[in-house]
Amino acid sequence: MSHKYPKTVLCVGKETVNTVLEEIEKINRFAHADIIELRADYIKEEELTEENLTKIKNASDKEILFTLRKQEEGGQRKISDSVREAFCFTAIKIGFEYIDIENSTPKDMLDRIMSEVRKAGRSTQLILSFHNFSETLESEISEKFNDIKSKNPDIIKIVTMANSEADSNFIIDFVRSNVSDSVRLALFCMGEWGTTNRIQCHNLGSALTYLAVASGTGTASGQLTYDEFVSNPDIQKTTICGLIGKPIRHSMSPLVHNAGYRDQNINCKYILIETDDIDFAIHYIKSNNIRGLSATMPLKIKAIKFLDDIDPLAEKIGSINTIVNTAGKLKGYNTDVVGAIRSIKDVMTLKNKKVAMIGAGGAARAIGVGLIEEGAEVIILNRTVEKAERLAGDLKCRFSGIDPAKLQDCDLIINTTSVGMYPRVDESILQEIPPEAVVMDIVYYPLETKLLKLAKQNGNETITGFGMFIYQAAEQYKLFTTNDPPLEVMKKVSLERLSELGK
Ligand SMILES: NC(=O)c1ccc[n+]([C@@H]2O[C@H](COP(=O)([O-])OP(=O)(O)OC[C@H]3O[C@@H](n4cnc5c(N)ncnc54)[C@H](OP(=O)(O)O)[C@@H]3O)[C@@H](O)[C@H]2O)c1
Structure with a gap:
């Protein structure tokens, strides 16, 4: 996703792994949910293990953010810095897409975590965060923003309590002035101004919009629920x-x-x-x-x-x-059909050309219709001859079993079977290939199948399945x-x- 567009973060703060997994299952059905935040500080100490974190990570195709919030910044229980650091390393090792660390983390600990994140390449991104749960101070926001930015995290996160409309407006202006393609800033406020503030910050490109799965399950005041978010007419949705x-x-x-x-x-x-x-x-x-x-x-x-x-x-x-x-x-x-015909036409014309298509499955049916529309003369060869007969009947063309004699004089041979596809990469639907024909394989992983290797060795021109795919x-x-x-x-x-x- 473009950095310019905000992502939604669905917060999961539950005490047991089973209830976390139940919550994730619900979120998996939310089309507008981009990231799941696992608030690991909510999980009971005895259940917070590498094995359980791996289970949670594997429970969704969505990106997952690991947060083990310290108590002074809103965490649920007292957890020592050494334990928090060890779990951050575990989360990076498991492959959580984001981890959130407080900017107030001791410098040497933060340096070690940041260095581990960098070592992991792009697989884990770092959110460096600051929270003020009682007020919004303009000078503090500017100072924290510059301080966090100088540490070069992937996302700068600042959340404060707005006690007035002026506080909320300041935050909105700050987002407007500081979000850019190169600066990913998640800034919004908590409290009674939070809801409208979050909507406006989201629309201005604040990097993350935190949402509760349902009412009563939120992890901060002012959070919208997912349903409120998707049904809100003012929100610019992806x-x-x-x-x-x-x-x-x-x-x-x-x-x-x-x-x-x-x-x-x-x-x-x-x-x-x-x-x-x-x-x-x-x-x-x-x-x-x-x-x-x-x-x-x-x-x-x-x-x-x-x-x-x-x-x-x-x-x-x-x-x-x-x-x-x-x-x-x-x-x-x-x-x-458009994909297949376009990739063939990059190499040759089809009108009045003799084409042998091997296979009579779904892909063959689509390609066959395209070939006939282009004016090619088609013969279908398939392992199960009755299927070839059925398709040939629909396309009004010839058919046969996979008989090499039927390939003679063909201008184009297309493999539409799955033979040669990973992991069976050493198999080829044909062992002998007539010299003049162009040979196409619609299998595209591997890019060069055994059939195409044989065809190349034989001096034939080849078309990979990648063209059709793309x-x-x-x-x-x-x-x-x-x-x-x-x-x-x-x-x-x-x-x-x-x-x-x-x-
Ligand atoms: N490049 C692309 O964009 C693209 C697009 C669609 C599909 N594909 C690839 O095309 C392949 C076929 O897809 P499909 O949807 O048409 O599958 P399908 O409907 O299941 O048809 C499979 C075809 O392969 C034949 N076949 C399978 N194993 C065989 C074997 N060991 N020996 C001889 N024939 C065999 C079947 O013959 P029988 O009738 O005798 O069983 C049938 O004709 C897949 O590998 C798929 O990944 C690529």
Whole structure:
């Protein structure tokens, strides 16, 4: 996410690990919740262990902030500095995305924690915080801001008690003057002015907006509940897009879409909504006003009957991979076909070309419709011949089992099966490849599959599945945002991720 846009922080202050986990489960359903703050100082001493913290960290795909607040700054119980330091190291080791440390922490302890955070690279970010629970002093805020800024944390957090409208206004002006692309400042006030103050600070770009899960569960006065936040008409909310399906935890889509939003400075974020329950998915889209969704297995076909409208190409294919929500009306698209055809057309034309497509699954159906629309002459080869026959019947083309003789004279061979996909990287759907054909594999992890390696050795031109992936994502991006997608940025982040995965 762009640093410019504020993130919401849902506070969890519970005494036992089980109740913490119950609370996290609720937050996992909140589309507008960005970060979960674990107030570890609320957890009973005997339950505050590395094992339990790991369990909590693994309970959500959302970012988690670890806070072991000291008592003088609002913590629930007395905890020695050495224990707090040890737990901060544990939180960094486990991979909590943020830790919050008081600026009043002894300098040598703070230096050690900051050095550990730096060693962890970008995986943990440091929030350096100051709280004044009784008043708002203008000179103190300026002094603390400069002091904390000089220590170069990832986020500067200052929270004070506002006792008058003037206090609240001072804070709002301070946010307005000091938040910038390079300064991530979370500043707002507590107390009876807190609620309106927090809304205005949020809209001005204060980095973090703390919310209670429900009324009575807040960890500070003036905090809005999540429901109050999402229903407040004055709050500038982030537009949400995402991916539905199951399993989706390893999808690269959030990385690719969010990199685009960041690049174009759009207040939009892309989240994972892991479910195979179509009723829940549709309810979630409508109740959270999700703007756009990528849909994957097993929802690509199931979703169709819940849509208000469907793009003619997707209707022809019989499956969708994209849903766009315009004022509560859902329209389905299939961008796999655009992705595949565009990546082929980067290399060759399709009109009157002979194409052998191996596989007769969902991807083959989408690509097949695209190939026929482009005027190619298609033959479908599949392990299960009846499936090839069925698809060929729908596309009105030829079919066969996977018979190498049928590949002779082909201009293009496309593997649409999962053969060769990680972890079975040593498998190839073909062992012999005819010399003249262009060879495409829609599997993109690994980027160069065994089939493509063999084709290259054989002197054939090749097309990786990455082009299809990135072009289908770019097409979705355009449908969700109506902007031209920043293709190079989207390509770069995903290629970097694929190369990291390959190490
Ligand atoms: N690049 C992209 O953007 C993109 C987009 C979509 C999908 N994909 C990839 O495409 C692949 C297929 O996806 P899908 O959604 O079409 O899956 P699917 O509907 O489950 O179809 C799988 C196909 O693979 C065949 N198959 C599986 N194992 C086989 C084996 N050992 N030998 C021969 N054939 C085998 C199946 O043949 P049978 O009918 O005989 O079972 C079927 O034709 C996946 O690896 C997916 O990751 C890539």
